[in-house]
Amino acid sequence: MRERFANHFDPFVIPFLVGMAFVLGYYLIGMIRVILQLPKADRKRFLLTLITPKYIWMNIRDIFLNCLIHVKLWKRNRVLGYMHSSIAFGWFMIILLGHLEVILFVPERIHLFYYPIFFNYFVAETEQTIQGSLLMFLMDFFLLMILSGIAIAIIKRFASRIVGMRRTTRLSLLDQVGLYSLWSIFPLRLLAESFTAHISGGSFLTIPANWIFRQFLGNDLNALPTWWAYSIALGVFMCVLPFTRYMHIPAEMLLIPMRNAGIRIRHPRKGFALLEVYSCPACGVCIDACPMSVRKVNCKDATVYLNRQLRRGNERRIEEISDKCLLCGKCTAVCQVGVQGPELRMAQRARRKYALSPSYSGINVRPMAAAVAHGAGGDSGGVLYFAGCMTKLTPSIRRATTSLLDKAGVRWQMMDPEEGLCCGRPLMMAGRSEQARELIAKNAEIIRASGCDTLLLSCPICYKIFKEEYRLDGIRVVHHSVFFEELIEAGRLKVRRNGDLKLVYHDPCELGRGCGVYEEPRKALAAAGELVEAGKHHAESICCGGSLGSLTLGFEQRRPMTQNALDNLTVADPDQIVTACPLCFSTFVHAADRPVRDIAEILDSQS
Amino acid sequence: MVNRTPVIAIIGAGIAGLEAARQLNDLGYKPILIEKAPVTGGHVAEWNRLFPDMSPAADLVQSLESQTAKVRTMTGTEIASINRLKDGYSLILSDGETLVCEAVLFATGFHLFDASKKEEYGYGIYEKVITNRDLEQWFNTRHDPRIGHPKAVGFVHCVGSRDVKAGNTQCSKVCCITAIKQAIEIKEEFPEAEVYCFYMDLRLFGKKYEDFYIKAQRDCGIHFIRGRVSEVGEAIDGRVVVKAEDTLSGKPVKVTLDLLVLMAGIICNSDAQHYAQQVGVAVDDDGFLKSRDNVGAIVESSRPGIFFAGACTGAKTVPETLAEARSAALAIHRYFSKRG
Numbered sequence: 001m002r003e004r005f006a007n008h009f010d011p012f013v014i015p016f017l018v019g020m021a022f023v024l025g026y027y028l029i030g031m032i033r034v035i036l037q038l039p040k041a042d043r044k045r046f047l048l049t050l051i052t053p054k055y056i057w058m059n060i061r062d063i064f065l066n067c068l069i070h071v072k073l074w075k076r077n078r079v080l081g082y083m084h085s086s087i088a089f090g091w092f093m094i095i096l097l098g099h100l101e102v103i104l105f106v107p108e109r110i111h112l113f114y115y116p117i118f119f120n121y122f123v124a125e126t127e128q129t130i131q132g133s134l135l136m137f138l139m140d141f142f143l144l145m146i147l148s149g150i151a152i153a154i155i156k157r158f159a160s161r162i163v164g165m166r167r168t169t170r171l172s173l174l175d176q177v178g179l180y181s182l183w184s185i186f187p188l189r190l191l192a193e194s195f196t197a198h199i200s201g202g203s204f205l206t207i208p209a210n211w212i213f214r215q216f217l218g219n220d221l222n223a224l225p226t227w228w229a230y231s232i233a234l235g236v237f238m239c240v241l242p243f244t245r246y247m248h249i250p251a252e253m254l255l256i257p258m259r260n261a262g263i264r265i266r267h268p269r270k271g272f273a274l275l276e277v278y279s280c281p282a283c284g285v286c287i288d289a290c291p292m293s294v295r296k297v298n299c300k301d302a303t304v305y306l307n308r309q310l311r312r313g314n315e316r317r318i319e320e321i322s323d324k325c326l327l328c329g330k331c332t333a334v335c336q337v338g339v340q341g342p343e344l345r346m347a348q349r350a351r352r353k354y355a356l357s358p359s360y361s362g363i364n365v366r367p368m369a370a371a372v373a374h375g376a377g378g379d380s381g382g383v384l385y386f387a388g389c390m391t392k393l394t395p396s397i398r399r400a401t402t403s404l405l406d407k408a409g410v411r412w413q414m415m416d417p418e419e420g421l422c423c424g425r426p427l428m429m430a431g432r433s434e435q436a437r438e439l440i441a442k443n444a445e446i447i448r449a450s451g452c453d454t455l456l457l458s459c460p461i462c463y464k465i466f467k468e469e470y471r472l473d474g475i476r477v478v479h480h481s482v483f484f485e486e487l488i489e490a491g492r493l494k495v496r497r498n499g500d501l502k503l504v505y506h507d508p509c510e511l512g513r514g515c516g517v518y519e520e521p522r523k524a525l526a527a528a529g530e531l532v533e534a535g536k537h538h539a540e541s542i543c544c545g546g547s548l549g550s551l552t553l554g555f556e557q558r559r560p561m562t563q564n565a566l567d568n569l570t571v572a573d574p575d576q577i578v579t580a581c582p583l584c585f586s587t588f589v590h591a592a593d594r595p596v597r598d599i600a601e602i603l604d605s606q607s
Numbered sequence: 608m609v610n611r612t613p614v615i616a617i618i619g620a621g622i623a624g625l626e627a628a629r630q631l632n633d634l635g636y637k638p639i640l641i642e643k644a645p646v647t648g649g650h651v652a653e654w655n656r657l658f659p660d661m662s663p664a665a666d667l668v669q670s671l672e673s674q675t676a677k678v679r680t681m682t683g684t685e686i687a688s689i690n691r692l693k694d695g696y697s698l699i700l701s702d703g704e705t706l707v708c709e710a711v712l713f714a715t716g717f718h719l720f721d722a723s724k725k726e727e728y729g730y731g732i733y734e735k736v737i738t739n740r741d742l743e744q745w746f747n748t749r750h751d752p753r754i755g756h757p758k759a760v761g762f763v764h765c766v767g768s769r770d771v772k773a774g775n776t777q778c779s780k781v782c783c784i785t786a787i788k789q790a791i792e793i794k795e796e797f798p799e800a801e802v803y804c805f806y807m808d809l810r811l812f813g814k815k816y817e818d819f820y821i822k823a824q825r826d827c828g829i830h831f832i833r834g835r836v837s838e839v840g841e842a843i844d845g846r847v848v849v850k851a852e853d854t855l856s857g858k859p860v861k862v863t864l865d866l867l868v869l870m871a872g873i874i875c876n877s878d879a880q881h882y883a884q885q886v887g888v889a890v891d892d893d894g895f896l897k898s899r900d901n902v903g904a905i906v907e908s909s910r911p912g913i914f915f916a917g918a919c920t921g922a923k924t925v926p927e928t929l930a931e932a933r934s935a936a937l938a939i940h941r942y943f944s945k946r947g
Contacts, residue, residue, distance in 0.1 A: 479712050
């Protein structure tokens with residue numbers, strides 16, 4: 001290899017350089033801003049992880065697997081997985097190999113930013129070597145890989161159903177500029193390299209292309225304009241990048257280390273939240289996943305649009321989207337980047353100023369505490385069962401639960417036989433965590449007074465907050481589905497299996513995605529009947545539509561969501577629909593065409 | 608089909624169907640009553656006494672039945688399908704018979720809301736919770752182990768009606784007055800008992816209804832509590848504990864009762880929707896059949912030869928239903944007269 005130009009420069013590299021300088025500058029400033037916006041404790045924690053070897057390795061691995069290979073997307077949809085990893089990994093390899101070429105052949109030019117990118121323009125092939133042709137081959141190979149990815153991207157844009165997506169996002173103007181410049185970069189590179197392939201050399205893609213072009217063009221006059229076009233496409237892409245969805249590429253590289261460090265969203269517009277918003281690639285997977293999307297008008301309330309509005313600062317829409325959401329968490333479950341849609345919305349709700357803020361600190365819990373302390377006969381240990389408001393409205397669940405406890409010979413007492421306080425989760429969901437904390441303190445006082453060693457809950461809404469926010473040192477917090485499964489396993493609860501009873505299990509949002517309980521209820525149900533699965537289940541189960549999460553959805557608007565969830569549950573034509581949440585239960589009862597039961601009822605009737 | 612006496616298939620032999628059959632028979636047509644149940648009379652046949660005069664429901668049903676004795680009545684018969692013909696309809700019945708008729712009158716009535724779906728009220732779970740229909744049956748048969756000798760009785764209005772959560776936003780119209788009627792009857796039966804009515808609004812629009820209400824309050828000492836019941840629990844002795852809010856005093860109330868009666872509301876008949884679909888008649892958003900005009904043509908559908916009578920188009924009282932049945936008979940008569 002020898003260099004073709006004495007001054008190692010041509011004006012066509014300027015658009016690329018401008019774009020590169022702009023995007024790097026922007027990213028650096030943004031990164032510093034995000035880190036500075038973190039609360040002090042979080043910032044310290046994050047910076048510490050950056051120098052801890054365990055975290056360094058974890059970060060490198062996660063960035064490689066998620067940003068370049070897109071492992072999560074592969075698992076979900078192979079076509080989309082191939083499309084993304086071919087472009088990301090291919091591009092990464094082209095840049096890497098470009099640098100390798102420079103190091104191998106013209107090491108004195110490595111300090112020039114543009115040299116690895118436009119290598120083929122600046123050099124002429126003098127002799128063919130093994131490593132030279134191997135590099136050339138790899139360059140062409142990865143270019144072909146990217147081009148195949150771009151081809152899928154073009155098909156996806158015009159017919160998203162072919163790649164398995166029902167709906168995709170509507171792009172903003174700048175997103176379109178970014179998209180078309182990205183699409184044009186690689187075909188232009190192919191053209192540019194092909195035009196100079198007889199000088200700089202090439203491989204299986206560029207050499208034949210060069211030969212074809214020379215058949216009817218016959219001169220090299222097209223080479224320079226094509227290299228210009230290639231550079232301009234790169235420059236345009238990088239200049240618009242910060243204002244488009246492609247910002248997710250650099251943003252995710254900071255998001256992953258921060259998430260690994262355990263940083264949480266504290267403010268809807270600052271720090272970690274800002275990073276999540278910018279990490280959203282606007283792929284639109286959350287639109288199909290969102291239970292609200294059965295109504296076409298609600299498609300624009302998916303998390304992808306919340307992120308867009310947060311970037312634009314459209315306050316009216318941000319509030320509307322934040323309040324409407326059911327907080328079922330499915331968008332996070334399917335999100336490739338893991339944007340926490342519900343947490344963003346709850347942080348947004350917490351910003352609201354209320355004219356009236358009731359205080360619960362004045363509630364006297366001493367009688368309630370005395371009642372449970374007395375009920376236990378002063379003994380410590382045993383199970384304290386908190387039915388909560390939803391189970392109180394579904395007496396059949398409470399009755400079945402207490403009956404099962406008796407059958408298994410468990411020593412138990414009720415925490416709220418007469419009066420009871422709210423667990424605080426609904427307030428938490430509404431963003432009123434201060435009031436929720438007051439209730440948490442009150443309930444904790446009652447629980448401690450009881451001297452129990454296990455707190456049993458039949459409502460996943462309660463279960464989530466008792467598990468996550470209560471400090472009940474030493475007391476086990478357990479959901480009834482898990483507790484009964486253990487009793488069956490231990491042989492304390494005898495359940496007769498009825499093989500003719502076909503049951504489908506509905507994963508409640510708060511229990512499944514919220515607390516990660518999927519298998520225990522299924523195991524318990526399999527002991528009572530034949531378990532079939534819904535169309536979408538486990539982490540992708542569809543919210544019943546009754547969620548307390550939404551502050552503004554009316555019953556009429558929720559009905560089609562409930563119907564959709566039921567249609568999904570009945571694909572295998574079960575005899576009964578079983579859930580483990582009193583709210584899902586009472587939502588389904590009014591719309592289902594077959595019996596809806598709680599897991600406790602099934603177990604109670606079969607034991 | 609020309610030059611024969613027009614045959615009119617009447618779906619449902621409740622009071623609407625019977626009354627319409629009587630009128631059509633008198634007008635010289637050939638009505639045929641098709642009833643799913645083994646007996647005629649519909650919901651009214653299950654009731655004991657009717658407001659406002661406390662006249663026995665059985666008298667009304669018997670009188671209607673005796674006056675339609677000549678009308679061909681097919682009880683225990685369901686309709687497998689209805690098809691449109693060129694100038695009439697053909698009905699395929701569950702016994703395999705095909706009935707060709709010139710007009711169809713929907714007198715399909717309503718369904719009573721399944722109170723066990725409002726689980727917070729505990730119907731089907733707690734021993735001492737019954738519905739308005741159960742109570743009427745007790746008045747008829749005097750046999751129901753759940754009732755006994757109650758000392759405190761509660762009535763919950765609007766169970767499954769005016770309730771968007773239960774999917775029925777419409778008012779059932781008759782339950783306010785039925786609850787008052789039943790409360791008075793309970794008070795007469797058990798003079799020592801305290802009787803409570805938990806209501807949202809009292810909609811006492813009909814003749815003598817207001818008098819009933821005043822009688823209940825003044826003469827019978829029935830307690831009216833404005834507020835919805837939030838929760839029903841069961842005490843250890845099997846009595847029911849009702850928690851509600853008295854929205855007039857702004858305070859929560861809690862009473863322990865020996866009997867709780869749920870005023871299950873009127874909802875659309877799903878069979879009627881099914882038939883309506885087959886003949887191409889529109890169903891309204893509330894699930895009831897859609898009249899051609901809700902003011903001027905309640906008994907007419909948008910399709911020629913299909914007519915409505917009674918509660919298939921919405922909740923109605925007994926006199927309203929009877930009036931509508933006559934009106935439907937006249938509308939059918941006009942339809943055939945015009946056709947000549």
